[in-house]
Amino acid sequence: MPKVKAASPSRRKKVTQAPAQAPPPAASSILFGLVMVVALIVTGAALLGGSLSKMEQRWANALDGVSRSLGISVARVEVIGLEHDPELARLIRDAAMIVPGENMFRADPHLLRRRVENTNRVEHVSVYRLWPDTVMIRVDAARPTALWYDGTDWRVVDSLGRPMQDQSVAAHADLLKASGDGAATALPALVSALADYPELLVRLERAQRISQRRWDLIFQTGLRVNLPADSGLDAGLARLASLEARRRISSLAVARLDLRISGRSTLSPAGEDQINREAA
Numbered sequence: 001m002p003k004v005k006a007a008s009p010s011r012r013k014k015v016t017q018a019p020a021q022a023p024p025p026a027a028s029s030i031l032f033g034l035v036m037v038v039a040l041i042v043t044g045a046a047l048l049g050g051s052l053s054k055m056e057q058r059w060a061n062a063l064d065g066v067s068r069s070l071g072i073s074v075a076r077v078e079v080i081g082l083e084h085d086p087e088l089a090r091l092i093r094d095a096a097m098i099v100p101g102e103n104m105f106r107a108d109p110h111l112l113r114r115r116v117e118n119t120n121r122v123e124h125v126s127v128y129r130l131w132p133d134t135v136m137i138r139v140d141a142a143r144p145t146a147l148w149y150d151g152t153d154w155r156v157v158d159s160l161g162r163p164m165q166d167q168s169v170a171a172h173a174d175l176l177k178a179s180g181d182g183a184a185t186a187l188p189a190l191v192s193a194l195a196d197y198p199e200l201l202v203r204l205e206r207a208q209r210i211s212q213r214r215w216d217l218i219f220q221t222g223l224r225v226n227l228p229a230d231s232g233l234d235a236g237l238a239r240l241a242s243l244e245a246r247r248r249i250s251s252l253a254v255a256r257l258d259l260r261i262s263g264r265s266t267l268s269p270a271g272e273d274q275i276n277r278e279a280a
Helices: 027-047 052-070 086-096 109-117 183-194 230-247
Strands: 076-080 122-130 134-141 144-149 154-158 176-179 204-210 214-219 224-229 254-258 266-269
Touching: 076 086, 086 109, 086 122, 086 134, 109 122, 109 134, 144 183, 154 183, 176 183, 183 204, 183 230, 214 230, 224 230
Parallel strands: 076 134, 144 176, 176 204, 224 254
Antiparallel strands: 122 134, 144 154, 204 214, 214 224, 254 266
């Protein structure tokens, strides 16, 4: 009977372990390193007898020099939207306070937009960096918005509430007419609010500013509507539009509609003595 050979012990496979990888540097370590770099710069400036502001200026100048050498410095500042008014375009360019040769990275669009908006000469300001070397400022010139009677003459008022000296009243006879102290500066908000109610605008004769805090609307039929104070302007117009849609209030024999008190409408029939016709 043949001998059965004993099975040889199985060889164990060696498991090779991958070398452990070092963990990525923690964010706190990176932040600490940046703080140390800044600290070294400040310390160096102090030891050299210079101030931090001078060091910052030198650093900024150095960056500007590098950006110029790399071709990413400001070469052009373009103002779009004022091609018809070169003088105003020049004023806007000056207000932005950015000059050719400045580092493009320092031309912060948000800062430049605020500078231009603070001129109160234009609206809808947008600023773009067009890499590598152009800053574009896009604006809309203030446009004729309403006609205001200043007590002596009618004047055209722009969308920022300023009288426009170079605009003819006759050329803008279709604009909303308004009168009263303080009406000019308050007109843009009224015009914007009325834009949502064309059915009211088509029947409106004029608006009158009362006590520099609210409006009366006078319709072609003679109806005078006392609107609430400016804080309730939108709500007052919504109530008026609702009454117009349901009852054609501007066509009724009504002399006055008082909407100054929220939730209450008071009608004065035509022919009655119109006391407090322009009440505050």
